[in-house]
Amino acid sequence: MSIMERLQNRLNDLTEAGLYRRLRTMESASAPRVQVDGRTLVMCAANNYLGLADDDRIRTAAIAAVVRYGTGASGSRLITGTTELHLHLEAALATLKQAEAALVFNTGYMANLAALSSLVGAGDTIFSDELNHASIIDGCRQSKAAVVVYRHNDMDDLCQKLKDSPNSGQRLIVTDGVFSMDGDLANLPAIVDLAEAYDAWVMVDDAHATGVFGEHGAGTADYFGLPPSRVHIQVGTLSKAIAAEGGFIAGSSVLVDYLRNCARPFIFSTALSPPVIGAALCALDIIKEGRAERDRLHKLSHRLRSGLLDAGFVVVAGEAPIIPIILGDPERTLQYSRHLEDHGVFATAIRPPTVPPGTSRIRLTLMATHSDEDIEHILTACTKAGRELGVIS
Numbered sequence: 001m002s003i004m005e006r007l008q009n010r011l012n013d014l015t016e017a018g019l020y021r022r023l024r025t026m027e028s029a030s031a032p033r034v035q036v037d038g039r040t041l042v043m044c045a046a047n048n049y050l051g052l053a054d055d056d057r058i059r060t061a062a063i064a065a066v067v068r069y070g071t072g073a074s075g076s077r078l079i080t081g082t083t084e085l086h087l088h089l090e091a092a093l094a095t096l097k098q099a100e101a102a103l104v105f106n107t108g109y110m111a112n113l114a115a116l117s118s119l120v121g122a123g124d125t126i127f128s129d130e131l132n133h134a135s136i137i138d139g140c141r142q143s144k145a146a147v148v149v150y151r152h153n154d155m156d157d158l159c160q161k162l163k164d165s166p167n168s169g170q171r172l173i174v175t176d177g178v179f180s181m182d183g184d185l186a187n188l189p190a191i192v193d194l195a196e197a198y199d200a201w202v203m204v205d206d207a208h209a210t211g212v213f214g215e216h217g218a219g220t221a222d223y224f225g226l227p228p229s230r231v232h233i234q235v236g237t238l239s240k241a242i243a244a245e246g247g248f249i250a251g252s253s254v255l256v257d258y259l260r261n262c263a264r265p266f267i268f269s270t271a272l273s274p275p276v277i278g279a280a281l282c283a284l285d286i287i288k289e290g291r292a293e294r295d296r297l298h299k300l301s302h303r304l305r306s307g308l309l310d311a312g313f314v315v316v317a318g319e320a321p322i323i324p325i326i327l328g329d330p331e332r333t334l335q336y337s338r339h340l341e342d343h344g345v346f347a348t349a350i351r352p353p354t355v356p357p358g359t360s361r362i363r364l365t366l367m368a369t370h371s372d373e374d375i376e377h378i379l380t381a382c383t384k385a386g387r388e389l390g391v392i393s
Helices: 003-016 058-068 084-097 109-119 134-143 154-163 188-197 220-224 253-263 274-288 291-311 330-342 372-388
Strands: 033-036 039-043 102-104 125-129 147-148 171-176 202-205 233-237 247-252 322-328 362-364
Touching: 039 372, 058 274, 084 102, 084 247, 102 109, 102 253, 109 134, 109 171, 109 202, 109 233, 109 247, 109 253, 125 134, 125 154, 134 147, 134 171, 147 154, 154 188, 171 188, 188 202, 188 220, 247 253, 247 330, 291 322, 291 372, 322 330, 330 362, 330 372, 362 372
Parallel strands: 125 147, 125 171, 171 202, 202 233
Antiparallel strands: 033 039, 102 247, 233 247, 322 362
């Protein structure tokens, strides 16, 4: 059997199991209503939480950056790729996170790989929540450290595993701030307390919390009122609420200087392009003044979650604008997604390996720019599709 035949057989197996994936074509900017494959749908699958991805202020900032600095960086950050904009952005991110310094990466995925593969290694131990993002899992694998997985948000299990693990080498507890497929928050205060009791660092990936949670929109540490000195490594993305592209790590100046010199994903990548940096800087300025937008986002999320529970859906408890409807079977979840689209809502089916087997789901996400009418439309579509497929009575 040839290699292509083997690959085709694997694709056939994925199709039969309801796990085959295909690309969808977006024909408009990310907004509450979008053009998808020629149809106008209410968008309920994007991570554009504050609705800034099609904001005219950010468009203008990106264009201005192109006019002054061109379309591409043309080199890595340590050669020719660092512009004034990159330095301004890193300073702004450090200010947002109340950290001494920050370093920008090309993606949030690369930021997690950089942190985990650079800061811990052989002889060290990582304690990782079982529902952490794939980029954290891959970073753990690349680190060569021992990896101990604790049950999701189970502080008793984490405590026991800290007790049972050898106390040699560096110890690092890593968690998502907001879990991307469930929408619940890490118990960061308890994690920080355990870290201090058992001599461990704390790393939190705030990809889905930055701009969304906290008095200043700074993420989970801000939300829980934790000083940055107690959360040693804060990772984030520029591609969700910040509405641009890229990732970052914030922490002490020594930490950032070390990563600048030793993190391979930073050293060996061409820098982010000027328009991306210009857009992110503008978005951060908006987020600083964006308490009303954050409040509206959470109000809409509460309304949609409550409406789905009232209708009889199995919905994961959480506080984020990520609302998963658990359906279990991959093929049934695909069918439900198609029925939602027939009723004018775009919401994708999330299946293994993104989530554990038996927990396939529709992952609904909201934007602060959704209207009240959009929320009613989503609820109506979910209810109709649920009754059509026997998900609810």
